[in-house]
Every structure is written in C-alpha cells, then in structure tokens.
Amino acid sequence: MNKDKYIILGHENPDVDSIVSGYLLEKYMIKLGFDAQFVIPDKVIEKNTLNLCFKYGLKASNYQIVDFDFKDDYKYVLIDHSEREGLKNIFAIVDHHPRDKMIKCKNYYNYVSSSTSCIICKGREEYFDKDDIKLCILAAFVDTASFNSTKSVVEDKEWIKDLCEKYSFDYNVFYEDGLCLTDLDNIDDVCFNGLKKYNVNELIVYSSFIHIKYDKKTSLLIQEVINILKEYIKNNNIDIFLFIVHDMVNFKTRVYEIKRECTEEYNYERYTSRGGVIIPDLIRRVSS
Numbered sequence: 202m203n204k205d206k207y208i209i210l211g212h213e214n215p216d217v218d219s220i221v222s223g224y225l226l227e228k229y230m231i232k233l234g235f236d237a238q239f240v241i242p243d244k245v246i247e248k249n250t251l252n253l254c255f256k257y258g259l260k261a262s263n264y265q266i267v268d269f270d271f272k273d274d275y276k277y278v279l280i281d282h283s284e285r286e287g288l289k290n291i292f293a294i295v296d297h298h299p300r301d302k303m304i305k306c307k308n309y310y311n312y313v314s315s316s317t318s319c320i321i322c323k324g325r326e327e328y329f330d331k332d333d334i335k336l337c338i339l340a341a342f343v344d345t346a347s348f349n350s351t352k353s354v355v356e357d358k359e360w361i362k363d364l365c366e367k368y369s370f371d372y373n374v375f376y377e378d379g380l381c382l383t384d385l386d387n388i389d390d391v392c393f394n395g396l397k398k399y400n401v402n403e404l405i406v407y408s409s410f411i412h413i414k415y416d417k418k419t420s421l422l423i424q425e426v427i428n429i430l431k432e433y434i435k436n437n438n439i440d441i442f443l444f445i446v447h448d449m450v451n452f453k454t455r456v457y458e459i460k461r462e463c464t465e466e467y468n469y470e471r472y473t474s475r476g477g478v479i480i481p482d483l484i485r486r487v488s489s
C-alpha cells in the first residue's frame with residue numbers, strides 16, 4: 202500500500218466550491234486507499250461561506266489548521282486553483298479555470314465545468330452518499346450564481362436536475378442559496394468579500410465582489426466602498442482593485458476598476474465570471 206501522505210488544498214480565502222471539493226476529494230481518495238487529508242490553512246473563512254456550508258451539514262472549521270506544517274515529503278493536491286508557490290511536490294490539480302499557461306503536473310485536470318465539485322462527482326456518484334451529492338450541487342449553484350454565470354455549463358445543469366429528481370431535492374432551495382446575496386451590514390466585509398489577489402504584468406491586482414439586488418441604498422453603498430478601496434490601494438501599494446458588483450435580479454455585472462489616479466467602469470450584459478472573463482479582460486487591457 203502506498204504510504205505517502207496526500208494533502209488536499211483549496212485556493213486562498215476558500216469559497217464554498219473549494220471547501221466542498223476538498224471534503225469530497227478527501228472522501229474519494231480515502232475510498233481509493235490513499236492517506237489523504239483536506240486542510241484549510243487560512244486564518245479566516247468568510248462568514249457567508251461558513252454559514253452556507255454549515256446549513257448543508259459541513260463544518261468547514263473542522264478542516265482549518267492555521268499553522269499547518271507544509272512538509273516537503275507530502276504530496277499535494279490543488280483543487281479549484283492550479284498554481285501555488287512554495288510547494289515542492291504537486292501530485293494532482295483539479296480545477297475548472299482552463300488557461301493557456303503550461304502547468305507541469307502529471308495528474309492535471311483543468312477543464313470547463315460549473316464547479317470543481319462537478320468534476321469530482323460526475324461519473325463517480327457511487328462513491329458519495331446523499332448528503333455529499335447535496336453539497337456537490339450546492340457548490341455548483343454557488344459557483345455559477347445558480348447557473349446564471351457565464352461559467353455555468355448546460356450539461357452540469359441537466360445532470361443536477363436529474364440528481365434533484367432522483368433524490369427528491371428541492372431545486373428552488375439550491376437556487377436561492379446559490380444567489381449568495383451579500384450581507385451588506387458591515388462595510389469592511391462588503392469591500393473585501395471574496396477577495397482574490399493576482400499578479401498581472403507585474404501589477405498587483407486585488408479583486409472582490411458582491412451579489413446584490415439594486416436599490417437607492419446600494420448605489421450609495423457602492424460609492425462608499427469605492428472611496429474606501431481608493432484609500433486602501435494607496436496605503437497598501439496595490440495597483441488595481443477590481444470591485445465587481447453582480448446584479449442578482451437582472452444578472453448583469455458591473456466592474457469598477459479602481460486605480461490610484463482614477464476609477465473606470467465596465468459593464469457586462471450577463472452575470473460574468475471573474476476568473477473566466479473579467480480577469481482575462483483586464484490582462485488584455487493592461488497588455489495592450
């Protein structure tokens with residue numbers, strides 16, 4: 202029997218798909234006989250994410266090891282992202298953000314899919330119980346804004362509809378939960394919701410997003426957020442902060458590209474994926 206230890210890692214600031222996929226892959230690998238462990242090394246897991254996982258029976262904090270010892274002789278499995286600095290031994294990558302860049306890894310699975318959870322579960326349903334399937338579906342809904350995002354894949358939606366029928370799950374409950382309306386009570390949480398960091402052509406780029414139903418109050422709030430982020434990038438030497446506002450009624454997306462000297466707006470006529478479209482568009486802008 203293989204004595205290696207396999208550590209499964211989601212991306213920094215893990216979202217529902219990262220956490221659910223880690224949990225599912227750990228279960229799957231253990232069933233195949235691997236000594237596998239899902240670890241969340243992040244200090245903080247966002248409240249919305251924690252609560253939603255918990256509602257579906259998954260306690261994300263159980264996997265949190267803040268001072269985790271990243272030993273060189275562990276084998277690492279990256280899920281829901283495809284690059285990570287400082288790890289010697291990357292055994293596998295499972296992601297749904299295909300990219301042009303060549304990634305050297307023997308077990309590299311990165312293709313268009315609604316969620317990493319779909320890649321893990323689809324075709325392997327017999328390894329998972331009813332509650333696992335429920336979590337897998339939740340992750341797909343959250344990652345695709347309830348299949349309204351440009352990231353959503355029709356075949357996954359069909360697969361999930363069949364599963365809902367088979368297990369008598371209520372599609373509408375997933376739909377509401379998948380919209381993930383952002384709690385707007387705390388302005389700091391609003392500013393940094395879903396924060397991700399990128400390096401684009403030597404530029405330091407941060408990005409966060411919110412899901413809202415527009416009204417007068419939210420317009421004022423957005424202006425306030427932009428002002429705060431403008432100060433923030435000055436004080437923290439960040440070149441660009443993309444603040445992404447998803448309108449969860451009309452499923453349109455507006456991007457505020459906040460720079461030290463100005464803020465520019467970009468509008469998308471659909472709910473638009475950050476990794477799939479918004480960041481690539483930014484890369485094109487700064488490269489031209």
Ligand SMILES: [Mn+2]
Pocket residue numbers: 218219281297316317344
């Ligand atoms: Mn994902």
